[in-house]
Amino acid sequence: MQCCETSLPGVRLFKPEAFADKRGFFMETWNASRYSEHGLPTLFAQDNLSFSYRGVLRGLHYQLPNPQAKLVYVLQGSVFDVAVDIRPGSPTFGRWVGITLSAENRWQLYIPEGFAHGFCVLSDTALFAYKCSSLYSPHDEGGVAWNDEDLGIAWPIAEPTLSPKDEKYPRLKDIPLDRLRKYKG
Numbered sequence: 001m002q003c004c005e006t007s008l009p010g011v012r013l014f015k016p017e018a019f020a021d022k023r024g025f026f027m028e029t030w031n032a033s034r035y036s037e038h039g040l041p042t043l044f045a046q047d048n049l050s051f052s053y054r055g056v057l058r059g060l061h062y063q064l065p066n067p068q069a070k071l072v073y074v075l076q077g078s079v080f081d082v083a084v085d086i087r088p089g090s091p092t093f094g095r096w097v098g099i100t101l102s103a104e105n106r107w108q109l110y111i112p113e114g115f116a117h118g119f120c121v122l123s124d125t126a127l128f129a130y131k132c133s134s135l136y137s138p139h140d141e142g143g144v145a146w147n148d149e150d151l152g153i154a155w156p157i158a159e160p161t162l163s164p165k166d167e168k169y170p171r172l173k174d175i176p177l178d179r180l181r182k183y184k185g
């Protein structure tokens, strides 16, 4: 398994090995021992799966004060996946990284606590799977506007399909820093 740092320290790209034979292929999507060597938690509390149509954008989401680190990957289709550093005081505060994850490349992106996360769908449909380090906590949900001009995320689609919630999230500069400071560590 290859593990590469991205342009945002802490956000890591995993390229797991797939063992192909005449039946198809086999790969491990999670192995506590091997992934923890690269700084991931050994225990994830929740596994999620979402299905989306082309042009759907989900994000940018975070959870506070019960943050979630996420290991995300695509089972069918392809998405442009984005992490944004929203840790006040971080040298990379407000910076983003975007990577295309697909069922073909089978890459996995690790997004630590302290980052907002979102993705948009590039294929007709996409099945998006992810592990979360802590449980969903609806009262802790937060978001940043996907099209915040200060972030300048180069989304590869225009006029995405959004949830009503995602249409209303504020720009990063309008989120009180005290709220974001609730990230531990």
Ligand SMILES: Cc1cn([C@H]2C[C@H](O)[C@@H](COP(=O)(O)OP(=O)(O)O[C@H]3O[C@@H](C)C(=O)[C@@H](O)[C@H]3O)O2)c(=O)[nH]c1=O
Binding pocket: 048, 050, 058, 059, 060, 061, 062, 117, 118, 119, 136, 163, 165
């Ligand atoms: C995220 C989540 C949602 N739900 C429910 C709440 C709601 O009724 C329905 C849909 O929720 P949402 O609209 O928030 O789903 P979605 O927009 O797909 O939210 C997800 O987006 C991506 C980008 C992430 O990073 C995730 O952490 C999560 O925030 O599912 C759960 O029951 N458990 C969960 O963990």
